Amino acid sequence: xxxxxxxxxxxxxxxxxxxxxxxxxxxxxxxxxxxxxxxxxxxxxxxxxxxxxxxxxxxxxxxxxxxxxxxxxxxxxxxxxxxxxxxxxxxxxxxxxxxxxxxxxxxxxxxxxxxxxxxxxxxxxxxxxxxxxxxxxxxxxxxxxxxxxxxxxxxxxxxxxxxxxxxxxxxxxxxxxxxxxxxxxxxxxxxxxxxxxxxxxxxxxxxxxxxxxxxxxxxxxxxxxxxxxxxxxxxxxxxxxx
Numbered sequence: 001x002x003x004x005x006x007x008x009x010x011x012x013x014x015x016x017x018x019x020x021x022x023x024x025x026x027x028x029x030x031x032x033x034x035x036x037x038x039x040x041x042x043x044x045x046x047x048x049x050x051x052x053x054x055x056x057x058x059x060x061x062x063x064x065x066x067x068x069x070x071x072x073x074x075x076x077x078x079x080x081x082x083x084x085x086x087x088x089x090x091x092x093x094x095x096x097x098x099x100x101x102x103x104x105x106x107x108x109x110x111x112x113x114x115x116x117x118x119x120x121x122x123x124x125x126x127x128x129x130x131x132x133x134x135x136x137x138x139x140x141x142x143x144x145x146x147x148x149x150x151x152x153x154x155x156x157x158x159x160x161x162x163x164x165x166x167x168x169x170x171x172x173x174x175x176x177x178x179x180x181x182x183x184x185x186x187x188x189x190x191x192x193x194x195x196x197x198x199x200x201x202x203x204x205x206x207x208x209x210x211x212x213x214x215x216x217x218x219x220x221x222x223x224x225x226x227x228x229x230x231x232x233x234x235x236x237x238x239x240x241x242x
Contacts, residue, residue, distance in 0.1 A: 002034045003057065003107070008241070010057065010081050015168040016241040017127075026121055027242075030113055035106045043106070044085055044098040051111050053085040055242055059104030060180055064188065065096040074189035076138065077162060077181065080169050083131055083242045089114045102180050109242075127240035134239070146191040149230075151200045154190045157229035159210060163219055179217040186212075 003009070005027040010016060019027065034057065037043065044050055046065065061078040075096050078084065088094045089111045118125040141161075145154045166177035187197040204210050209225060211218040219225060226232055 002031075004028070005031060008057075010169075010241055013168065013170060015238060016081070017238050023121075023124065026117075026124065030109050030117065031107055032110050033108045035108050037100045037104050037106065039100055039102055041100045041104075042097060043100060043104075044088070044094050046094050046097045048088065049093050050085055050088045053083070053089060053109040053111050053114070055107040055109070056080050056082045056084065057105040057107050059100065059102045060178075061098055061100045061102075061104060062181070062185060063096055063098050072188045073191070074185055076135075076142075077165075077189070079165055080171075081241055083128070085111065086128065086132065101185070124240075124242070127242060130240055131242070151190075151192055151196055152204065153228050153230065154192075155197075155200050155204060156209070156225040157231060158186070158190050159212070159217060159219070160222075160225050160229055160231065163217060175219040175222065177217050178215060179212060180215050183212075 005019075006024050011018070035054070043054060043061065056078055058080060060080075063075040063078055063084075065073050065075055067073070076082075078098060084098050084106075085094070087096070117128075141157075145157045149157060162179070163172065163175075163177050166172050171177055183197050183201070184194050187194045190197070192200070201210075201212055205212075207221075207224075209221045209228075211220065
């Protein structure tokens with residue numbers, strides 16, 4: 001059964017803005033259905049002109065870009081609440097790919113209605129602009145991490161950020177959260193080799209700073225992680241959900 005926008009489980013999270021009755025009515029029209037996919041399913045492919053836009057309702061995936069020689073850069077992890085496909089809607093084609101890591105449920109929107117959203121729903125259009133700005137901000141942080149941090153520093157940065165996102169979504173159990181991704185995925189996100197990633201995780205585990213095993217991430221010394229990552233993770237301001 002398709003989830004009604006008024007009963008969306010994500011909207012119960014404090015991190016998301018509330019919608020008034022008119023905005024919920026519009027979202028019901030904008031949403032054309034739901035899609036369930038298996039792990040490994042390609043949701044959007046770089047270079048494609050997808051007629052659909054998605055919001056992740058359940059599950060996790062990867063946003064990544066492939067180089068001509070086959071090497072891969074993970075751009076971000078797609079968690080519940082992520083809006084996918086805007087590049088194709090604005091630029092005509094996707095500039096990166098998106099793949100499901102776990103079973104996923106996606107809210108599906110008709111891309112043809114995107115311009116109607118901008119014309120008739122300016123507040124919703126601003127929400128899309130806000131989400132794009134936040135993506136740009138995150139990519140700037142990620143670039144600074146990859147370009148200027150050591151392997152241990154960027155590992156702490158990336159996993160702190162991931163845990164904070166899970167915490168906002170109610171997916172944490174104290175200092176633990178699910179991490180269904182492979183070490184290769186983490187390596188591709190942080191710009192490290194698989195061997196370097198494995199050695200870095202072992203060092204952090206031996207120092208009792210964090211653990212990553214059996215699909216679960218544990219933060220055992222958050223203060224030290226924040227010091228190494230040169231950040232203090234704070235809860236983000238309330239943000240829109242499309």
